[in-house]
Structure formats: structure tokens, C-alpha cells
Amino acid sequence: MSLTLRSQDNDTYKPSLGAMTPVDINEADFSGKSVLERATTILSSFAHGVTNCTLKDLCDRTGLPKSTVHRFAERLVEMGWLERSGGEYSIGIGLYEIGNLANRYYRLRTLALPHLQQLAVTTRCATQLAVLQGSEIEYLEIIPFRNFHPPSWEGGRMPAYCTALGRAILAFSSTAELAYALDVPRVRRTPYTMVTTPALRDEFERIRTSGMSVDHEESFRGLSCVAAPVRGSGRAIAAISACAPSVPFPTAQIGLQVRRTAQAIWTRHSCGASVPEPRETASAGRAGHAALASVATRP
Numbered sequence: 001m002s003l004t005l006r007s008q009d010n011d012t013y014k015p016s017l018g019a020m021t022p023v024d025i026n027e028a029d030f031s032g033k034s035v036l037e038r039a040t041t042i043l044s045s046f047a048h049g050v051t052n053c054t055l056k057d058l059c060d061r062t063g064l065p066k067s068t069v070h071r072f073a074e075r076l077v078e079m080g081w082l083e084r085s086g087g088e089y090s091i092g093i094g095l096y097e098i099g100n101l102a103n104r105y106y107r108l109r110t111l112a113l114p115h116l117q118q119l120a121v122t123t124r125c126a127t128q129l130a131v132l133q134g135s136e137i138e139y140l141e142i143i144p145f146r147n148f149h150p151p152s153w154e155g156g157r158m159p160a161y162c163t164a165l166g167r168a169i170l171a172f173s174s175t176a177e178l179a180y181a182l183d184v185p186r187v188r189r190t191p192y193t194m195v196t197t198p199a200l201r202d203e204f205e206r207i208r209t210s211g212m213s214v215d216h217e218e219s220f221r222g223l224s225c226v227a228a229p230v231r232g233s234g235r236a237i238a239a240i241s242a243c244a245p246s247v248p249f250p251t252a253q254i255g256l257q258v259r260r261t262a263q264a265i266w267t268r269h270s271c272g273a274s275v276p277e278p279r280e281t282a283s284a285g286r287a288g289h290a291a292l293a294s295v296a297t298r299p
Contacts, residue, residue, distance in 0.1 A: 038064060042072050043081065043095070052088040105131065108238060109140045111273060112230075112265045116143045116240065119261045123254045125242035126150045128225075130165040132173065132236075133157065135181045137166045140238070150243050151220055161186055161200060162193050164215035164227035168239035171207035172229050178204075193218045212255040213239075217246055224249040228262035232270055240265065 045053050045061040053061070058069045073089055076082040080094030109129060116127040120143045128150065129141040136157040142150065152158065160166025160181050170178050186195040194200055207213045215225040225243035229236035240262050242254050 038062075038068065039072055039076065042069060042076065043091075046091050052090050054087050054089075058089065105140055108230075108269060111268045112238075112240065113141060115261050115265050115268075116141060119143075119240070119242060119257060120145045123242045123244075123257050125244040125254060128152065128165065128241045128243065129238060130163075130169075130241075131238045132160060132166065132169045132177070132181070135184045136160055137163055137169070137239075145244070148244065150223065150225075158219065159184070159186075161195070162189055162215070162218050164213040164225040164243075165239045165241050167200075167203060167207060167215075168213035168227040168229045168241075169236045171204040171213065172231055172234075172236040174235060189219055190217050190221050192216060210255075211259050214251055214255070216249075216251075222246055224251070226251055226255040226258050228255070228259040230262050230266050230269070232266055237266075237269070 041062045041064065042058055045058050055066065055070060055073065058064075058073060059066050062069060064072075073082060073084075077084050077089070077092065080092045082089050082095070083092040084090075108131075112129050116129060119125075120127045124145060126145045126148055127143045128139055130137040130139050132138075137160050138157050139152050139154050142152060142154055144150075158166070160170055161184070166181070170181055173181070182197060182200065187193075188195050194203060203213075211228060213227045215223075215227070217223060219225075222245055223243060224246040225241045227239045227241035230238040230240060240258060242258050
């Protein structure tokens with residue numbers, strides 16, 4: 001059964017995009033390659049063990065004019081993506097920070113993937129993995145079940161306050177993170193959406209007691225989700241969920257499986273389990289999705 005889900009005002013939620021500092025480049029630099037492509041080309045010069053490049057090195061490696069490379073490189077230095085010492089450029093701390101963040105999420109997603117695939121088979125629901133980004137959640141992985149795909153996508157975002165995933169993380173977040181996440185306009189996306197601060201705080205207490213978060217048609221009409229935080233005894237680093245059309249939706253039974261799976265993911269993550277290289281993971285992920293589709297379509 002396919003399902004089209006829309007919010008109360010019939011508009012699909014538009015995720016915010018990470019803020020980027022504009023690059024002040026002359027209009028002529030937009031011809032041929034885009035600004036992003038040129039910046040990426042310059043940064044790619046530092047691949048394969050290359051740690052330092054002169055301006056001439058960057059020109060030779062990119063094939064771009066010297067004036068263009070110089071303007072881009074200096075702007076990247078201002079942004080913290082490159083550093084310049086004397087006549088040589090190197091990767092800046094800003095890019096290291098982004099790389100470390102991506103590596104952390106890659107590891108989390110890789111460790112969670114087989115558990116999410118098994119959870120989809122066990123619960124016969126679509127499963128998801130998300131992390132908190134300010135006042136929103138960002139989806140790292142989504143496993144559809146049969147021909148049902150939730151109205152979300154990998155890399156997409158949703159408000160944390162009205163999703164089971166978001167509330168599962170917020171219930172085990174710091175006071176500052178919780179205050180920041182709730183300090184936003186809270187739109188009642190459906191008649192069932194919790195928007196008041198007292199109602200949300202009561203919900204967080206229920207989540208801390210039960211270990212799971214429930215969303216019955218609060219984000220989208222016709223969709224129910226059960227989520228559980230990925231955590232040990234402290235703050236949640238992520239959350240997973242199982243979601244499906246609302247009727248029937250055995251919350252307690254599905255919730256038990258979701259909680260067990262979240263704990264299994266945390267155990268693997270906290271014990272330092274190794275993960276394969278990205279290319280190996282991509283192949284394994286495609287194979288796993290194909291196998292899941294085969295199992296899911298059986299009567």
C-alpha cells in the first residue's frame with residue numbers, strides 16, 4: 001500500500017539548509033565551473049597525502065587561472081577551510097571540524113544499518129535513524145518497507161518538537177539544548193500536534209520513564225512512529241524509529257523492538273566496534289536493501 005502524507009496546511013515541510021558564507025567572486029568566475037565546483041577542485045588538491053601546496057601547486061593541480069585560484073584560496077583561508085603559512089596553503093581547522101563530524105555520523109550510520117534493516121523486517125515498518133541539529137532532526141538513514149516510504153529523506157530535516165525521533169533525543173539532552181530546540185515557532189502541523197511548553201515537558205517526562213517516544217499523526221496525517229534514543233546512561237547521541245500507516249499500529253509491541261534495537265546500536269557504538277571503508281559500506285548497504293525488499297514482498 002502506498003501512502004501520500006501531507007501536513008495540515010497541505011505543504012510538505014521544507015528543510016533548512018546549513019548556512020554557508022558567501023564567496024565574493026567576480027561574476028566572470030561563474031562561467032564554466034560553478035563557484036562550488038571551483039572551491040571543491042581547490043580543496044581536492046590536498047587529497048592522497050598532500051598536506052601543503054603553494055599557489056603554483058594549486059594552479060597545476062586544478063588547471064584554473066592563477067588569479068582565480070588566489071582569490072578562492074584567500075577566501076577559503078578567511079572561512080577557516082584553509083590555512084596559509086608563508087607561501088604555502090594547508091587544510092584549515094574549519095574543514096577538520098566538518099570532516100570529524102562527517103566521520104562520526106558515518107560510523108554511527110554504518111553501525112546502525114544492519115540493525116535498522118532487521119528492525120524493518122521484525123516490525124514490518126519503515127525504520128529511520130536521525131540526529132539532533134539545533135531545533136531540528138536530520139535523517140541519516142531511512143529503510144522503507146515494501147512500497148511504504150515515510151515522507152522523509154536522507155539528509156532532510158524536520159522540527160524536533162513534533163517528531164518521535166526529535167523528542168526521543170530532546171528528553172535526554174542538556175538543559176541548554178532543550179531550551180534552544182524549543183525556542184522556535186511551534187506550528188500545529190495537524191490537530192494532534194503538541195505545541196505548548198507544558199505539554200512537551202510532560203511528554204519528555206513520559207519518555208524518560210518509558211524509554212520511548214510516540215508520534216500519532218503529529219507530524220503527518222495518517223502516520224504513526226515509535227522512537228527510542230541511542231544512549232547509555234547519559235545524553236542521547238541519536239534516535240531510531242519505526243513508522244507505518246496509523247491503523248493498525250501496535251505501539252507497545254513495536255516500541256519494545258525499537259528500544260531493544262536502539263540499545264543494541266549503542267552497545268556496538270560504545271564498545272568501539274570497527275566499521276568498513278565507505279565503498280565497502282555502500283556495497284553492503286545496497287545488498288542489504290535488496291535483500292530486505294525481497295523479504296518484505298513475500299506474502
